[in-house]
Amino acid sequence: MKIVVLGGDGFCGWPTALHLSRCGHSVVIADNLSRRSWDEELGIASLTPIRSTEERVAAWHEVSGTELPFELVDLLDADALTDLVETHRPDTVVHFAEQSSAPYSMIDREHAVFTQTNNVVGTLNLLFVLAQVAPDCHLVKLGTMGEYGTPNIDIEEGFIEVEHNGRRDVLPFPKQPGSFYHLSKVHDSHNLAFASRVFGLRVTDLNQGVVYGHLTPETAREARLVNRFDYDAVFGTVINRFCVQAAAGHPLTVYGQGGQTRGFLDLRDTVRCIELAIESPAATGEFRVFNQFTGQYSVRELAELVRRAAAGLGLDAIIEHIPNPRVEAEAHYYRPQNRNLLGLGLQPHPLTLEVLQSLLTTVLEWRERIDLDAILPRVDWRPQEAASPSRSAAR
Amino acid sequence: MKIVVLGGDGFCGWPTALHLSRCGHSVVIADNLSRRSWDEELGIASLTPIRSTEERVAAWHEVSGTELPFELVDLLDADALTDLVETHRPDTVVHFAEQSSAPYSMIDREHAVFTQTNNVVGTLNLLFVLAQVAPDCHLVKLGTMGEYGTPNIDIEEGFIEVEHNGRRDVLPFPKQPGSFYHLSKVHDSHNLAFASRVFGLRVTDLNQGVVYGHLTPETAREARLVNRFDYDAVFGTVINRFCVQAAAGHPLTVYGQGGQTRGFLDLRDTVRCIELAIESPAATGEFRVFNQFTGQYSVRELAELVRRAAAGLGLDAIIEHIPNPRVEAEAHYYRPQNRNLLGLGLQPHPLTLEVLQSLLTTVLEWRERIDLDAILPRVDWRPQEAASPSRSAAR
Numbered sequence: 152m153k154i155v156v157l158g159g160d161g162f163c164g165w166p167t168a169l170h171l172s173r174c175g176h177s178v179v180i181a182d183n184l185s186r187r188s189w190d191e192e193l194g195i196a197s198l199t200p201i202r203s204t205e206e207r208v209a210a211w212h213e214v215s216g217t218e219l220p221f222e223l224v225d226l227l228d229a230d231a232l233t234d235l236v237e238t239h240r241p242d243t244v245v246h247f248a249e250q251s252s253a254p255y256s257m258i259d260r261e262h263a264v265f266t267q268t269n270n271v272v273g274t275l276n277l278l279f280v281l282a283q284v285a286p287d288c289h290l291v292k293l294g295t296m297g298e299y300g301t302p303n304i305d306i307e308e309g310f311i312e313v314e315h316n317g318r319r320d321v322l323p324f325p326k327q328p329g330s331f332y333h334l335s336k337v338h339d340s341h342n343l344a345f346a347s348r349v350f351g352l353r354v355t356d357l358n359q360g361v362v363y364g365h366l367t368p369e370t371a372r373e374a375r376l377v378n379r380f381d382y383d384a385v386f387g388t389v390i391n392r393f394c395v396q397a398a399a400g401h402p403l404t405v406y407g408q409g410g411q412t413r414g415f416l417d418l419r420d421t422v423r424c425i426e427l428a429i430e431s432p433a434a435t436g437e438f439r440v441f442n443q444f445t446g447q448y449s450v451r452e453l454a455e456l457v458r459r460a461a462a463g464l465g466l467d468a469i470i471e472h473i474p475n476p477r478v479e480a481e482a483h484y485y486r487p488q489n490r491n492l493l494g495l496g497l498q499p500h501p502l503t504l505e506v507l508q509s510l511l512t513t514v515l516e517w518r519e520r521i522d523l524d525a526i527l528p529r530v531d532w533r534p535q536e537a538a539s540p541s542r543s544a545a546r
Numbered sequence: 547m548k549i550v551v552l553g554g555d556g557f558c559g560w561p562t563a564l565h566l567s568r569c570g571h572s573v574v575i576a577d578n579l580s581r582r583s584w585d586e587e588l589g590i591a592s593l594t595p596i597r598s599t600e601e602r603v604a605a606w607h608e609v610s611g612t613e614l615p616f617e618l619v620d621l622l623d624a625d626a627l628t629d630l631v632e633t634h635r636p637d638t639v640v641h642f643a644e645q646s647s648a649p650y651s652m653i654d655r656e657h658a659v660f661t662q663t664n665n666v667v668g669t670l671n672l673l674f675v676l677a678q679v680a681p682d683c684h685l686v687k688l689g690t691m692g693e694y695g696t697p698n699i700d701i702e703e704g705f706i707e708v709e710h711n712g713r714r715d716v717l718p719f720p721k722q723p724g725s726f727y728h729l730s731k732v733h734d735s736h737n738l739a740f741a742s743r744v745f746g747l748r749v750t751d752l753n754q755g756v757v758y759g760h761l762t763p764e765t766a767r768e769a770r771l772v773n774r775f776d777y778d779a780v781f782g783t784v785i786n787r788f789c790v791q792a793a794a795g796h797p798l799t800v801y802g803q804g805g806q807t808r809g810f811l812d813l814r815d816t817v818r819c820i821e822l823a824i825e826s827p828a829a830t831g832e833f834r835v836f837n838q839f840t841g842q843y844s845v846r847e848l849a850e851l852v853r854r855a856a857a858g859l860g861l862d863a864i865i866e867h868i869p870n871p872r873v874e875a876e877a878h879y880y881r882p883q884n885r886n887l888l889g890l891g892l893q894p895h896p897l898t899l900e901v902l903q904s905l906l907t908t909v910l911e912w913r914e915r916i917d918l919d920a921i922l923p924r925v926d927w928r929p930q931e932a933a934s935p936s937r938s939a940a941r
Contacts, residue, residue, distance in 0.1 A: 229655060260624060260674035264667050271666065271733070272659050275726075279655035282929045303715035304708060313699060313708055313720070318879070320698035325708070325717035326736065331670075334740055338666070338733040341721065345729055349873045349927050478744045484713070532744050534677045 152429065155179045155239055157226065157277070158247030160204045161186050162379050163293070163362065163421050167245060169369035169376065170422035171429070172217050179239050180208065182248065183225035185269075186379075189255065195386065195525045197379035198395065198517045199365065210375035226273030229280065236284045243429050244281070246292045248273060249335070253297070254385045254476075254530040256332035263331040270335035275342060282350035289353040289432040291425060292343060294336045296360045296414045296444055296487060300327030301480050306487035309340075309356065309440020329479050330532070340440075347438035354437070355428045359421065360414030360444025363390035363502065364510060367419050378418075380513070383525035390415070390453055392526060394507065397461035397468040398514040399521050406528070407475030409451030410482035414444030414489070417500035427495040441491040445499035460507035464515075476528040549824065550574045550634055552621065552672070553642030555599045556581050557774050558688070558757065558816050562640060564764035564771065565817035566824070567612050574634050575603065577643065578620035580664075581774075584650065590781065590920045592774035593790065593912045594760065605770035621668030624675065631679045638824050639676070641687045643668060644730070648692070648872075649780045649925040651727035658726040665730035670737060677745035684748040684827040686820060687738060689731045691755045691809045691839055691882060695722030696875050701882035704735075704751065704835025724874050725927070735835075742833035749832070750823045754816065755809030755839025758785035758897065759905060762814050773813075775908070778920035785810070785848055787921060789902065792856040792863040793909040794916050801923070802870030804846030805877035809839030809884070812895035822890040836886040840894035855902035859910075871923040 154171055158164040159180030172178045182204065190196055202210070208219040224231045226248050236244075249270040250256065256266035274292070281288050299306045302325070311324045323344065326337045340356055347354040365380040381387040382395040393403045416424075424443045433439050448456075454470045461468045475481065493499075500506065514521075549566055553559040554575030567573045577599065585591055597605070603614045619626045621643050631639075644665040645651065651661035669687070676683050694701045697720070706719045718739065721732045735751055742749040760775040776782040777790040788798045811819075819838045828834050843851070849865045856863045870876065888894075895901065909916075 260671065263674070264670055267666060267670065267733075267737075268663060271662060275659055275662065276655065279658070286929070302717055304710040304713045304717075307710075311708070311710065311720075313706070315699040315702075315706065318699045322697055322699075322720035323722065325706075325720055327718065328736065328740065331737075331740070334733075334736055337736050338662075338729075341723065341729055341732050342662075342726075345723065345726070350929050534681070534745050 152176045152242045153239060154243045154245060154429065155181055155235065155241040156245045156247065157181050158249065160184060161247055162381065163418070164247040165207070166367040166370050166378050166418060167422045167425050168219065169211060170367060171426060172211065172219055173215065173369050174426060179220045179222060181222045181224040181235055183223065193385055195383040195522070198382055198514065198520055199377045199380045201377060201379045202375045206375050210373050214373050226276055227269065229276045232276055232280050233284060236280050240285065241288055243289045243291060243432070244277070245425055246274065246277060246290060250332065252386045253330035253332040256330050257530050257532055266332050267335045267338065271338045271342065274339045278342065278346040278350065278352065281352055282346070286351060289355065289429065291355045291357065291428050292339065294340055294356045294358045295333060296358050296442060297333040298326050298328050298337045298340060298358055299324060299487065300329055301483040301485055302327065303484050308442045308488055308491050329477070344438045347436055351436045353433040353435055355433050356438065356440045357424065357428060357443045358440060360416050361388050362418050362421055363388065363415060364418040364506065365513070367422055384528045385530065389450060390457065393454055393457040394510045394514045395521055396526060397457055397466050398511055398518055399523055401523055401526070402469045402471035403454045403457060404471055404473045404527065405450050405454050406473060406477060408481035409454065409472065410449050411479055412447055412449040412483065412485040414442065414447050414487055415502065416443065416445045417506065419500050420445055420497065424492050424497060427492060427497060431495055442487055442489045443492060444487070444489055446502055447485060447487070448502070456502065456504070457507055460504045461511060463504060464508055464511055466511070476531045478532040547571045547637045547824065548634060549638045549640060550576055550630065550636040551640045551642065552576050553644065555579060556642055557776065558813070559642040560602070561762040561765050561773050561813060562817045562820050563614065564606060565762060566821060567606065567614055568610065568764050569821060574615045574617060576617040576619040576630055578618065588780055590778040593777055593909065593915055594772045594775045596772060596774045597770045601770050605768050609768050621671055622664065624671045627671055627675050628679060631675050635680065636683055638684045638686060638827070639672070640820055641669065641672060641685060645727065647781045648725035648727045651725050651730070652925050652927055661727050662730045662733065666733045666737065669734045673737065673741040673745065673747065676747055677741070681746060682748070682830070684750065684824065686750045686752065686823050687734065689735055689751045689753045690728060691753050691837060692728040693721050693723050693732045693735060693753060694719060694882065695724055696878040696880055697722065698879050703837045703883055703886050724872065739833045742831055746831045748828040748830055750828050751833065751835045752819065752823060752838045753835060755811050756783050757813050757816055758783065758810060759813040759901065760908070762817055779923045780925065784845060785852065788849055788852040789905045789909045790916055791921060792852055792861050793906055793913055794918055796918055796921070797864045797866035798849045798852060799866055799868045799922065800845050800849050801868060801872065803876035804849065804867065805844050806874055807842055807844040807878065807880040809837065809842050809882055810897060811838065811840045812901065814895050815840055815892065819887050819892060822887060822892060826890055837882055837884045838887060839882070839884055841897055842880060842882070843897070851897065852902055855899045856906060858899060859903055859906055861906070871926045873927040
């Protein structure tokens with residue numbers, strides 16, 4: 152199958168591109184390299200020393216004998232996107248190419264506006280280009296479990312049957328996202344649902360949980376194929392961050408009470424989920440939603456798991472609760488469904504102590520690259536104090 | 547009360563500004579005059595000859611003795627918006643300043659992207675400016691009943707209590723909008739709900755139905771105060787369009803079966819609803835939603851009502867069904883609630899034959915300005931034929 156991976160240089164996109172290539176698909180990577188520019192903007196870096204995209208694809212060609220063309224394309228440039236789709240005529244487009252950090256979107260007005268414009272307009276452009284150039288192409292779009300928020304009922308996959316005043320309908324599951332980033336994904340989902348219906352497109356929206364790990368069998372084959380590993384407070388995910396804190400002898404910093412519970416999955420499951428979605432495409436005009444996670448944990452539970460895994464390696468980690476920079480419920484009901492991908496054959500890699508110890512071992516390997524200053528939160532969800540003296544007292 | 551009306555030169559904004567001014571509030575109009583530029587872009591014009599904003603506010607000063615300052619501001623310019631709010635320190639901001647036409651948003655990719663960027667970013671900028679400069683200001687934002695679509699259950703006002711697997715929660719009412727314009731309002735609503743919670747803002751989201759009429763007591767006081775009256779296929783609303791067709795001896799063109807049912811209200815009720823929302827502001831951190839309409843009609847019923855009203859004036863109108871340019875259900879359940887504004891004291895102006903005959907009389911007065919070419923639909927919801935030969939056959 153011919154597959155274009157948009158955002159194919161990123162944390163999920165790169166291992167997905169390699170995995171699909173190894174599965175025998177003809178894969179093209181497209182990326183505008185903005186994730187690398189955000190590193191520069193924020194003065195942060197992947198713990199692992201990632202190579203340039205050119206070196207990466209050259210290395211993949213060397214080890215696999217397979218071409219992995221790279222196209223420098225920004226989704227905001229609709230003409231370039233049209234050229235990309237016309238040139239490669241993909242059967243499937245996998246779309247990771249969005250600003251993916253909640254804290255980044257909450258830095259200030261400019262970053263909120265950038266995140267929503269970049270994500271929403273990029274996806275709108277893609278929908279129009281597909282409708283006009285490749286209407287039968289299957290679009291596999293990455294959303295987030297964070298679109299749902301933390302309702303007091305079970306979270307279904309995209310839709311829910313509602314009974315009200317004696318009548319019934321199956322409706323989009325109500326969304327209560329918790330940052331301007333998560334909101335951008337909610338906006339995308341509404342746009343995707345409409346475009347699939349009106350333009351007759353095939354669309355799969357993958358509401359992904361928080362990813363842990365950074366290795367896949369493909370990225371592990373060669374040093375130049377190494378995937379990025381983010382642990383900073385803006386782009387790092389919680390398990391990676393705790394592992395870096397444990398390795399560095401720093402307390403594991405839990406935001407607030409730590410009862411915040413989310414869906415999680417191993418990066419190896421991310422790439423397999425994409426493969427499964429591609430192999431059983433959505434029908435023409437269908438907008439389907441899969442919840443893409445394999446287990447759920449509270450932040451407090453994760454800190455305790457990492458503490459135990461670290462102890463097994465002789466690392467003595469302590470857990471510290473710090474003020475929560477986010478506005479979110481710190482104790483809540485959480486029970487999301489994930490039947491769809493399991494039904495397609497997903498076999499999860501559970502979050503075992505062994506998985507965490509393998510992560511910790513990787514972190515110890517790159518220990519000298521850790522920048523502890525990057526870990527502590529520096530973005531607050533609430534308005535800046537100087538601008539709002541009356542409310543800052545309540546913080 | 548000090549009130550800034552954003553979009554105060556438009557179809558709803560202008561009569562609202564005059565009404566609030568007449569009620570004794572200190573009103574400032576802000577507008578970027580983009581509605582006038584869209585007339586030029588599309589080669590259309592208001593049936594009534596509207597004056598420049600400068601002439602309008604001068605005329606209001608003459609007849610009422612009241613100042614109505616006009617500020618030329620684009621909401622995409624956050625610095626200008628900050629200056630506006632810092633200069634006038636409003637107690638309430640009424641926000642009409644969005645691209646308001648579904649067909650305009652469906653013209654092509656550029657117009658879809660423009661509509662969502664203009665509306666979403668303008669509102670985001672406003673939320674940040676209010677949070678930083680005027681956190682106690684009440685934001686009264688215009689949404690649309692079209693955010694809900696046509697679900698098979700009763701439509702509540704913004705929220706619905708859902709029971710699922712033995713648990714209950716009150717959640718945002720699921721949204722199924724039918725154009726990139728309606729989608730932009732759904733995106734706004736999600737952003738508003740989040741910002742009111744995180745920034746502690748007071749927000750009222752008014753999901754307005756389709757407005758009929760163009761007169762209010764204030765706009766009727768003087769020729770230079772006349773409100774715009776749109777009847778073209780892009781910006782004209784259905785009742786105004788039928789009245790123009792009847793006056794011109796043209797068949798009343800019903801799209802498809804005509805079973806499409808929507809909520810409607812008189813422009814005189816629009817300005818009163820805004821006043822009621824302002825007089826009972828949302829609490830700090832509250833995001834509340836009012837459904838702003840007074841009656842519901844199918845397109846077929848409206849055509850029949852206009853036909854009868856026209857007959858009473860000696861005009862012999864016929865009804866013609868033409869292919870529906872939109873993708874929408876043409877027969878469906880529809881039962882939205884509108885208790886909130888009635889509870890605040892709204893006394894609706896029902897859609898009587900007299901109201902329609904007064905509208906028809908206005909239209910006859912300006913009959914020589916009718917451009918019949920502007921009425922027939924020229925924007926199709928489906929992708930263009932040339933680009934998608936396989937699907938055009940199904941149209």
